[in-house]
Amino acid sequence: MERFLLDCPVTRHDEVALGQYRLFLRMPEIARIARPGQFCMLEVAQGYYPFLRRPMCFEQIFDEEISILYKVEGEGTRLLAQFLPGQAMNVQGPLGNGFPIDAGYGRHILAAGGIGVAALPALAKALTEACGKAPEVILAARSKHLLLCADLFESFGCAVHLATDDGSAGERAFAASVLQRLEPGRGTRVYACGPMIMMRTVSDVARAAGANCLVSLEAQMACGDGACLGCVVESKYEQEGEKMVRVCLDGPVFDTEIIDWEAHNLAYAP
Amino acid sequence: MERFLLDCPVTRHDEVALGQYRLFLRMPEIARIARPGQFCMLEVAQGYYPFLRRPMCFEQIFDEEISILYKVEGEGTRLLAQFLPGQAMNVQGPLGNGFPIDAGYGRHILAAGGIGVAALPALAKALTEACGKAPEVILAARSKHLLLCADLFESFGCAVHLATDDGSAGERAFAASVLQRLEPGRGTRVYACGPMIMMRTVSDVARAAGANCLVSLEAQMACGDGACLGCVVESKYEQEGEKMVRVCLDGPVFDTEIIDWEAHNLAYAP
Amino acid sequence: MPTRPDLGIQLGDLKLKNPVLVASGTFGYGQEYAQYFDISRLGAVVTKSLSREPRAGNKPPRLVETPAGLLNAIGLQNVGVEAYIAEKLPFLRERKATVIANIYGKTVDDYTALAERIEAANAADAIEANLSCPNVHDARQARGVTMVSQSPEAILEYTRAIRQATRLPLYAKLTPNVLDIREPALAAEEGGADAVSLINTLLGMAVDAEKRRPRLANIVGGLSGPAIRPVAVKLVWDASQVLRIPIIGIGGICNAEDAVEFLLAGATAVTVGSMTFRQPDAAMRVLDGLEDYMTRHQFQSLDQLIGAMKV
Amino acid sequence: MPTRPDLGIQLGDLKLKNPVLVASGTFGYGQEYAQYFDISRLGAVVTKSLSREPRAGNKPPRLVETPAGLLNAIGLQNVGVEAYIAEKLPFLRERKATVIANIYGKTVDDYTALAERIEAANAADAIEANLSCPNVHDARQARGVTMVSQSPEAILEYTRAIRQATRLPLYAKLTPNVLDIREPALAAEEGGADAVSLINTLLGMAVDAEKRRPRLANIVGGLSGPAIRPVAVKLVWDASQVLRIPIIGIGGICNAEDAVEFLLAGATAVTVGSMTFRQPDAAMRVLDGLEDYMTRHQFQSLDQLIGAMKV
Ligand SMILES: Cc1cc2nc3c(=O)[nH]c(=O)nc-3n(C[C@H](O)[C@H](O)[C@H](O)COP(=O)(O)OP(=O)(O)OC[C@H]3O[C@@H](n4cnc5c(N)ncnc54)[C@H](O)[C@@H]3O)c2cc1C
Ligand SMILES: Cc1cc2nc3c(=O)[nH]c(=O)nc-3n(C[C@H](O)[C@H](O)[C@H](O)COP(=O)(O)OP(=O)(O)OC[C@H]3O[C@@H](n4cnc5c(N)ncnc54)[C@H](O)[C@@H]3O)c2cc1C
Numbered sequence A, B: 001m002e003r004f005l006l007d008c009p010v011t012r013h014d015e016v017a018l019g020q021y022r023l024f025l026r027m028p029e030i031a032r033i034a035r036p037g038q039f040c041m042l043e044v045a046q047g048y049y050p051f052l053r054r055p056m057c058f059e060q061i062f063d064e065e066i067s068i069l070y071k072v073e074g075e076g077t078r079l080l081a082q083f084l085p086g087q088a089m090n091v092q093g094p095l096g097n098g099f100p101i102d103a104g105y106g107r108h109i110l111a112a113g114g115i116g117v118a119a120l121p122a123l124a125k126a127l128t129e130a131c132g133k134a135p136e137v138i139l140a141a142r143s144k145h146l147l148l149c150a151d152l153f154e155s156f157g158c159a160v161h162l163a164t165d166d167g168s169a170g171e172r173a174f175a176a177s178v179l180q181r182l183e184p185g186r187g188t189r190v191y192a193c194g195p196m197i198m199m200r201t202v203s204d205v206a207r208a209a210g211a212n213c214l215v216s217l218e219a220q221m222a223c224g225d226g227a228c229l230g231c232v233v234e235s236k237y238e239q240e241g242e243k244m245v246r247v248c249l250d251g252p253v254f255d256t257e258i259i260d261w262e263a264h265n266l267a268y269a270p
Numbered sequence C, D: 001m002p003t004r005p006d007l008g009i010q011l012g013d014l015k016l017k018n019p020v021l022v023a024s025g026t027f028g029y030g031q032e033y034a035q036y037f038d039i040s041r042l043g044a045v046v047t048k049s050l051s052r053e054p055r056a057g058n059k060p061p062r063l064v065e066t067p068a069g070l071l072n073a074i075g076l077q078n079v080g081v082e083a084y085i086a087e088k089l090p091f092l093r094e095r096k097a098t099v100i101a102n103i104y105g106k107t108v109d110d111y112t113a114l115a116e117r118i119e120a121a122n123a124a125d126a127i128e129a130n131l132s133c134p135n136v137h138d139a140r141q142a143r144g145v146t147m148v149s150q151s152p153e154a155i156l157e158y159t160r161a162i163r164q165a166t167r168l169p170l171y172a173k174l175t176p177n178v179l180d181i182r183e184p185a186l187a188a189e190e191g192g193a194d195a196v197s198l199i200n201t202l203l204g205m206a207v208d209a210e211k212r213r214p215r216l217a218n219i220v221g222g223l224s225g226p227a228i229r230p231v232a233v234k235l236v237w238d239a240s241q242v243l244r245i246p247i248i249g250i251g252g253i254c255n256a257e258d259a260v261e262f263l264l265a266g267a268t269a270v271t272v273g274s275m276t277f278r279q280p281d282a283a284m285r286v287l288d289g290l291e292d293y294m295t296r297h298q299f300q301s302l303d304q305l306i307g308a309m310k311v
């Protein structure tokens, strides 16, 4: 798979909600081959603090640009938020497997939890194009002002179901219960991205209903390229050599069936 | 001595020559008590790289502001150069002893080498006020575009003697030979700030002529407050407990007579 | 309204109002930082290492900055115990600071003499014996094992002797440059120390590529700052598994979160060292942040936190 | 016009075109980075540690970022020597990379079997024996001395046995977690190693203050990155004072200046580890920068640089 290491100029950078930003970077080489669900590693610091790059999904993929939607969590994202239009950032990518686009499924439901929504707009667009019909979208977050991208999904023609923990917009519900109500079934593919607990409960509902379910996982990464073996999660594969799957190279998108959700790391997840 | 730890807004920040900047910071509390030759420690990084603060002299002291004139050397000053007007920087100061102002001397000659000039404008102003007559100034640098502050000294009424290593402005000469030509004598006080070798040669000329000579030294600092004992230089004092003098607290201004110029550290100096 | 948490701790016979100390050599003799905050609020001030006679220390350069840390080779420059008592102590007493006198000597006799003198002059509330200074040997000659705390036998001998020389609470400060920290820690405990201080700086070195010279006149120095924190936390945890006496945690502590890390790993007290250079009032921020943390997590006392890491 | 400097070095019977290597565990099996630069330009690629059987490694989380560094507890996950030979080696050969196979086992037999198998399959140009992995013991049980390279006797035994099992150049990779690095280094030399690799990661640990749990599932991990560079430089210098065999320097090397620091302190080769994560082509920047440095200072060959620090 082709990968690049490029200095990419920031073309636009907006705060879209409190502490949440959308960043546009010009990177024709990467944009040309990037697929929904893939990510890049951004060199956010100039010195050695933080030392590592920061992984960020492609939110939208344009001809020569990509956008990233992110939330300020700590030192790295704080530095990221300081980049101004015109400044260049070193980008490594595209990385990861991305979402498979299979028009064979009759129904597609995207479930986003919080900032996890950042992985889904490009997918919604690709599915709309491939299937001739926009997917349904469940947009869940703690509270109203954290519900992002609803307009964007609607612009593709998606039916968007809003849910908040505090009831400040849409239903007072979690993503999994909205999914339940939407009655997925065989022939449905569900795509989940959000906090671990959200992906796990969405998976459970989808599987119980006989639907296929893909999840986009997160893990602390060092290399992003499959070299360091730092970002693994436990799979259900039995063989010693296959037990651990790398979020960066084998993922970040996995069929929920192969993930060992009982394993230690998932208990550790934020 | 009173010291402060304050968040001070940048009020102006200009590149005055290639890689050389003048920074204005608003700090009424510090400006009110600051004296020429004193310095402050600036928190240039937000994270831990670089970990330590950066010492910078007060170039000019106003009622509520001070200015700093600096050269980009490495990571710390590179970060410093990125501060924009309106942003706040944490400042620790005023630190150090500063130059004594003694109108008893009949003649005052300031000798600046390169960016060492940054310590002298406030002194020129104070001497002019105290003596009713502006001091003479020797401004030496590698090349024309590195000769800074000439206008400023002239605005106080100083006679300014320019010298460059490459002859691109003023004489092709070092500061020490200009001083020689100015024939300092008893009753003259010379104030030198610049590279070690320049301060040492200026000292030698001044002493040979029977003039008093003060130098403003530099050293790698950690605390700036006399606590870490990291910034010492060797003095001619004989006693174990007095041998090492702290640039930050006992200095940065020393009478050249007390400095052991033969000592190890001065050979090490850049 | 939750009641305010009790931050008190006990280190031998000394009760401290809170567990936040400032490290030897990074806080001068207290006076240097009294202009930034009220030093009586500290659990204790630990003095620069004191020797029997004044010491000039190593030649400069003595400091190099390194990624997220610094190397120092001060070489124990200090005013000597008599000048400490005459000139530095009155200020500490006047400001009502709790004082731990850090002492350093070349022989057992030096240590016992220092301890006796300090007790006699009522010049500290406790003694920390620096058995681990990396900067007092010329690196051109001495290599390998050069510190008392690199030998359990020597630790035992020194600690026992100092223990006999004074009734003041006694803490032994150890080097991280050993094979297995449990051995020196247990030797200090056996020798009668009331606590061990972990860690002193890690041995390190830096070379100037352009000048092709070591960056420190002493060649070798001690590494401190956030860079070394993971090493220090690990050693505190190791030692806490075998010790009955408390541990004074030191190494890269910059904020309350770092302090909690040490407490959870098994430290009873936490010491702010190099971070004071960066933020002169860092220790106060650690103290305030720790109180917030305890309130937020509803810890009434530090016992509930010390060594409470779930493994 | 100055002639281009000769960057060649000799490590036992292996001549390398330049001294810039990439560290075991930070460069996968070469393929992962071949998309960013021509890996045949490297002095050598050092593989992830290979064991006789595939290993799943430790449970996640396995990584924590720390100031200017990172802690890892991968636990030697690897494909096993057979899959390496069948699936990974062909790519390295096809790309004309010089390959140093890093091997790891639990017993002497594991090491000798691995060395024999690698030589028989012509699967590397040299062998680096990892005698210093910090992450293969459950920290809940094993404490203290857990690595071969923490015991000079064990090093001697292991190195001798591997030396007898293969004619390939043999390098012994040692841990910094010892009292005096000269002892393990000399033991490796006596055992017949052609070079020692200094250093593997420093033992470290991090605790999540909010969750009150260790941040690594394995509790303890190995610290790497620029944070540890001063420690590594010091150990290289110490070892270089007593060894006749060359030293492969490792630890926080990020740029050419850092590489020169190691060479001046006595290393013959320099290895880029964690910095590759930050800049996938970091090793190339080190190589180019080193050539520039030598040209600028008019060094014709590395002999003029290695150990040339003026003290
Ligand atoms: C493949 C992949 C794609 C990603 N895509 C996106 C994206 O498109 N948009 C986006 O906003 N984020 C995304 N993330 C997460 C993002 O990389 C992290 O939030 C970021 O690295 C945090 O860096 P920091 O330095 O700001 O925080 P740190 O200083 O590293 O961490 C600060 C605090 O936040 C916690 N933390 C770190 N990461 C997370 C997390 N993911 N969730 C909850 N707590 C966390 C840490 O434990 C710590 O307590 C992605 C992660 C991966 C692995
Ligand atoms: C009391 C005092 C007052 C000072 N006032 C001023 C001032 O008013 N204006 C100003 O520009 N500078 C001043 N300096 C020097 C200034 O503090 C340093 O240039 C600065 O700390 C360098 O930080 P850095 O992170 O950019 O460089 P670093 O990354 O720390 O160093 C980069 C490179 O430059 C070298 N270097 C560092 N400092 C110097 C130096 N002073 N001279 C030559 N080489 C150096 C280093 O060895 C290194 O190779 C003062 C220093 C002291 C001690």
Ligand SMILES: Cc1cc2nc3c(=O)[nH]c(=O)nc-3n(C[C@H](O)[C@H](O)[C@H](O)COP(=O)(O)O)c2cc1C
Pocket: B228, B230, C023, C024, C025, C026, C048, C049, C072, C074, C076, C102, C130, C133, C173, C199, C200, C201, C223, C224, C225, C226, C228, C250, C251, C252, C253, C271, C272, C273, C274, C275
């Ligand atoms: C400049 C400096 C001087 C020090 N002097 C001493 C000393 O005199 N005695 C001592 O026991 N420790 C001394 N130390 C070690 C510190 O007390 C502390 O153990 C070490 O710095 C690690 O903590 P830190 O990472 O928080 O700085 C010194 C450290 C520094 C940085």
Ligand SMILES: Cc1cc2nc3c(=O)[nH]c(=O)nc-3n(C[C@H](O)[C@H](O)[C@H](O)COP(=O)(O)O)c2cc1C
Pocket: A228, A230, D023, D024, D025, D026, D048, D049, D072, D074, D076, D102, D130, D133, D173, D199, D200, D201, D223, D224, D225, D226, D228, D250, D251, D252, D253, D271, D272, D273, D274, D275
């Ligand atoms: C993620 C990771 C995995 C590692 N795996 C191995 C390994 O399998 N075998 C080994 O000998 N060293 C391993 N190391 C140690 C490195 O080879 C190197 O010695 C260490 O990281 C110090 O160098 P650095 O600071 O440049 O990273 C690993 C290091 C890291 C960071």
Ligand code: FES
Pocket: A220, A221, A222, A223, A224, A225, A226, A227, A228, A229, A230, A231, A232, A246, A247, A248, A249
């Ligand atoms: S981040 Fe290195 S293997 Fe995934």
Ligand code: FES
Pocket: B220, B221, B222, B223, B224, B225, B226, B227, B228, B229, B230, B231, B232, B246, B247, B248, B249
């Ligand atoms: S910088 Fe600490 S004593 Fe001068």
